[in-house]
Amino acid sequence: MNIPAGTIPTAKADKKIKINSELKTEFFRRYFRVVHGLFAVLILIQFLPDQLQTETYIFYVIWFAVGVEILTLILSAVIKKTASLNLFTDIVGFIYGLLIAWTLATAKFNLLKAALFPPPGKVFRQFINDYDKILVNIQSSVGIILQGYLLALIIAIPLGLFLGWNARLGSSATYISKFLGAIPPIVYIPYGIALLPTFKSVSVFVIFLATFWPVLSGTMSGVMNVEKKTIDSAKVLNVGKFTMLFSVILPASLQQIFIGCNQGLTVSFVLLTSAEMIGAQSGLGYYIKNYSDFGDYTRTIVGLIVVGIVIVIISFIFNSIQKYLLRWKQ
Amino acid sequence: MSKIEINHLTVDYTEKKKSFTALKDVSFSIEEGEFVSVIGSSGCGKSTLLSILEGINTPTDGEILINGEKIRGTGTDRGVVFQHYSLFPWMTARKNVAFGIKQVNHSASRSERYKIADEFLDKVGLEQFKNKYPSQLSGGMQQRVAIARALAMDTDILLMDEPFGAIDAKNRTILQELLLELWENATPRKTVVFVTHDIDEAILLSDKIVMMTANPGRVYRELKVPFDRPRNRSELVQTKEYNKFRNNLLSLFYSDIADKIGGEEVVL
């Protein structure tokens, strides 16, 4: 009896130490990351002597980096999943790395043509100064995309369900959609310009078409591929036609509908920014084109970054919606 | 008048211009509140027969009457459980059941439907899983949900096509007993057509067994199951009568096959 009585406290103490050290490694894993080292490097190099004649606005970079760093630390405490945290710090690390290279190549060593490659501080400053203008342009571009895109979804999905359902019952609607969908939407632009009064309405029209065909054919092939047993299961419940289409066929084809939606979104963005560069008086494509025409490459870079951010945000929203609506899939 | 009358049912499938007779002149009837099993080897047309009863398929010849009326298509008087788990994967267990209820009872509000759904999920022992999606449930659990849905729809007739065919032996036993209990305790009892190729399952559950034979699918024998209810599997299988009945059924099954091998027509 003596032996176990003696060993228990030791075992307990051992366990305590183990838990303690586990906590410590967990703490290290969360807060001691390469990304923070990159942050330190980024801050330090800002204080190297400038090689450029013009102002480099290092404090804009510093404030930006400090803001991102604080956010990273907060999220390090908040995010539970290691995988998500890793992804986030990887992205931040990439941004820091890019800023380090950018700072060194421009402000500090002047390796690139100064007129074409402004230092990062200048770009950040321009971003803040142009904030209002940028917002208006985002609104203009995103507004056009949303209008054309949503209009296309509202029409293409029900139509695709209806045509797909009838095609399943043996008609040849698929071929019509395949043929019309094969025409690249950009060729409709001249026709649209002749037909519609403003640049905006032409843009909405083109985005509508760019989205309409992939969504229509995605929906139709989704419907054609719904398993017979799913349809039989619904039939024996004696569902009405409307319920069959919208409560059974629609969710059953959702994955393929999303493929069409995704394709439409990508094409819409490319088309709109290109179109804005050609003929618009507003929008992100216009912003970029306009300032690069005037040789204002600081603003051109601001525009590029904004386009990137907008696309990332929209894809994120799109993916979240898709993930939510398909949450029942394994 | 019988609840269901199957009259001279013939079903031909045409594939690539070749016609195949899956059912030929099948006739039998089912009384109200009767539990009837249809057994027979694979390919003898059991599923075909049930698809006509379900209304998702139409016969080449003959007809089926329910309450004296010829069936045309699907109907709210029949609840169905398929072998493949017929749940909608995008609905939770509870929503699947509530969706079935909605199709037969348009006036019930959503909360009423959920209440009934919960009650039946409770009956099949799944109250804790009501918010799970089918992909999160085992095959046996999915089939419980399908049974709960069919029962919650409160149809006069239940049609089941090998509902436990894809479930492991242990869970199959549990589900058979669950179905037996739910059916025996309901008032009034539902009329059930139950397809199986498991002889023990057929004896345990049914009032009557319809044996079918293949090529083309026909009725081979109809047998009344002479055991009192409520039935208890473990007691029943120990009785002499049970084993006698079972052996009789088995020998019929094999004599059918022997007849086929001998090439002689079976006289019905």
Ligand SMILES: Nc1ncnc2c1ncn2[C@@H]1O[C@H](COP(=O)(O)OP(=O)(O)O)[C@@H](O)[C@H]1O
């Ligand atoms: N849709 C169909 N088209 C052509 N032949 C079919 C079809 N469905 C079933 N069959 C054939 O009809 C016969 C009976 O099938 P089925 O009713 O599924 O039998 P069981 O359910 O008894 O196994 C089989 O030979 C099968 O191949």
Ligand SMILES: [Mg+2]
């Ligand atoms: Mg079958």
